[in-house]
Amino acid sequence: MVEIAPDTDTAVRGIAAGSTVLIGGFGPAGQPYALIDALRRVGTGDLTVVNNNAGNGSTGLAALLATGQVRKIICSFPRQVDSYVFEELYAEGRIELEVAPQGNLAERIRAAGAGIGAFYTPTGAGTMLAEGKEARVIDGRAHVLEYPIHADVALIRAHTADEAGNLVYRKTGRNFGPIMATAARLTIAEVTRVVPVGTLDPETVVTPGIYVDRVVVTA
């Protein structure tokens, strides 16, 4: 059953040091800024963070990196014009980096939630990012074997939740939220509002409440 948390500090309680944390968002859209800030305030360390990027500017994920709480980041695109926080940490050898093609990153998260043990993908086959991985030619095409990314926690941002934890998103803010919600043992969503059960149209629910453990309303 979903818990409607009174504030973000309550929402992020109990995250253990050393956790793997999926963090939603593609750029600012869908980035759970309030939950990231709360995780930063709590100070939980030795984290492995999974996000498409490695933080931008000095807020959100970048601010979390700046504290040194993150031991390793798994992402597809860490090199953006304003990823200076990550770049400095990386140059100093203070953060570990695993780069994955964006689609393999998404599919590995989806696989974790879907109980798939591993999958062969053509993306990345024959490239540097496939080095050390199992390869196989299927139907005449090179493939590489990729494994799921299981996580302890997912922090995501949706638009509206109902009291059963069902979520709907808004425009390209959807991005990684629906798959990250499925792949973690503890899924926490920040939303703009919580509506009574029965308000959301069952046809339009994107993330069923079964995947959501805690919801918190943020500005």
Place this chain on the structure above:
Amino acid sequence: MVEIAPDTDTAVRGIAAGSTVLIGGFGPAGQPYALIDALRRVGTGDLTVVNNNAGNGSTGLAALLATGQVRKIICSFPRQVDSYVFEELYAEGRIELEVAPQGNLAERIRAAGAGIGAFYTPTGAGTMLAEGKEARVIDGRAHVLEYPIHADVALIRAHTADEAGNLVYRKTGRNFGPIMATAARLTIAEVTRVVPVGTLDPETVVTPGIYVDRVVVTA
């Protein structure tokens, strides 16, 4: 670009003998009766049909089987109380049967549409249905390697289409439609109505028009 066909005979034109045909529906819900009937009238033979079941009663898929147009059926549950058409064909050795666990059937269809070469699934591992298939223990758990089901044609039923081919479904009529639409070279949908572009809310589209080739309005 999607074609709005004037009738079902036009909608099913050009399906070659020997085609693999995905047919949507779980029981009557989402079963494209009108398209199946049209395919039966056209008489295209030597078909491999993929559906959850092997036909019920004497209409829809059962009627298509009765004509002898179907060489092989891939399904999860051919043995229902009123699957007498299939049972007779099977007893007489006139139809080939491949049984797959329902989730593997769905995931194999999804994999075809998603460009996944193969995947390891725990479902069916160690059972009769995994015989002859590659097995592997991943994280201490037995898995079996399953391959995608690529198809020539998908016949599905949705509720509403717009003129760009975007589809929404109704309740449990959704079932296999969204994944089958992605897995065939030619996807044909029967719907209750076609609305102008811009009518469907982009947040609630279930099958984007990119997957849909032809739409036909049926009763």
Place this chain on the structure above:
Amino acid sequence: MIEHPAPLTRVELARLVARDIPPNSYVNLGIGQPTAVADHLDPAHGVVLHTENGMLGMGPHAHGDDVDPDLLNAGKTPVTELPGASYFDHAQSFAMMRGGHLDVCVLGAFQVAGDGTLANWHTGAPDAIPAVGGAMDLAVGAKDVFVMMTLFDKTGAPKLVRECTYPVTGLRCVSRVYTDQAVFHLDGDRVLVTETYGTTMSELSARLDVPLTTAP
């Protein structure tokens, strides 16, 4: 261990399983006998029912004007929708099952082995048409797999066995077996008897070819 004087009727068995489903859990009830468990769930307990053809929040069977041909359960019977429901496609529905998101599923069985291996999909008879449906997905997917069945078949042969002789559905997947004569908790190594109905431990031990234990 609790001893009860009489075997359970089918209705009592369904009520017993319903009692043991934790409040607020997400549950799939297999077709056949497990479907009856729904009738005994207390709505105040907030159990959410999943049907593998693509729905969470399934309500009771539909009757009369409530029948909607687009709203069916896994047995293809018309059902209703409860507030808070959601619909999704088959790949998503089975991802939910396979990914371990359901708390409990309840299945019927031909046989359950002491290690939790389940046989419930195929008699293995040479002329039988194999038909598996979602049984193998439920067996591997739910956090807890409950089986409800009679403890003995019509010939008197036990259905809780040392090793399944029918084709198996899933390996070491069953955590509890609810029968008319006893309730068994399985942890992969041991078979723990928690309740008996109209029988005794010594009688059970004599009739079953499976080592049984009781809680200390």
Place this chain on the structure above:
Amino acid sequence: MIEHPAPLTRVELARLVARDIPPNSYVNLGIGQPTAVADHLDPAHGVVLHTENGMLGMGPHAHGDDVDPDLLNAGKTPVTELPGASYFDHAQSFAMMRGGHLDVCVLGAFQVAGDGTLANWHTGAPDAIPAVGGAMDLAVGAKDVFVMMTLFDKTGAPKLVRECTYPVTGLRCVSRVYTDQAVFHLDGDRVLVTETYGTTMSELSARLDVPLTTAP
């Protein structure tokens, strides 16, 4: 083969690529230079733009009051939504790409080999931070992969090469290369020059270490 007198400007190159995108096709424009192709698509041609962060039916860049922080393209720039648009999650978006449903993608490149192998994601410099984004997915996924780039780099070295020296993005995936000096069609075996701009076949053959042909 058509010979034109002068090399193409960046704007002319974008216009040329836009001209060659078939009407009603589904297209992904990579970040950087390919984004400019959108400005030259005729709305009457019905090309539908995909952005890998989860949208079909992307419209032009948003300005002023149209800016919506929840509506960004793959370069994280605010964009608009056209009628007939749809939103989906990242797994679905990349399933669409990897599954071969996009008709065309247009990418920039460091190098393209004569067999269509693409290098566009990493300079390979030891201190460079690797960052791939969706490039490898687009390279393997679209039915046609168009590259737009200058034919020579700033040092004058050709970017259409016999073998990529930069780390590759995808093997044998590029079908056309649009450059300021020529258009090349690749079929895996041959490199066909279809148009030249301010250069000639003999000049190209002299400067490129790739066997070139023209249509008969």
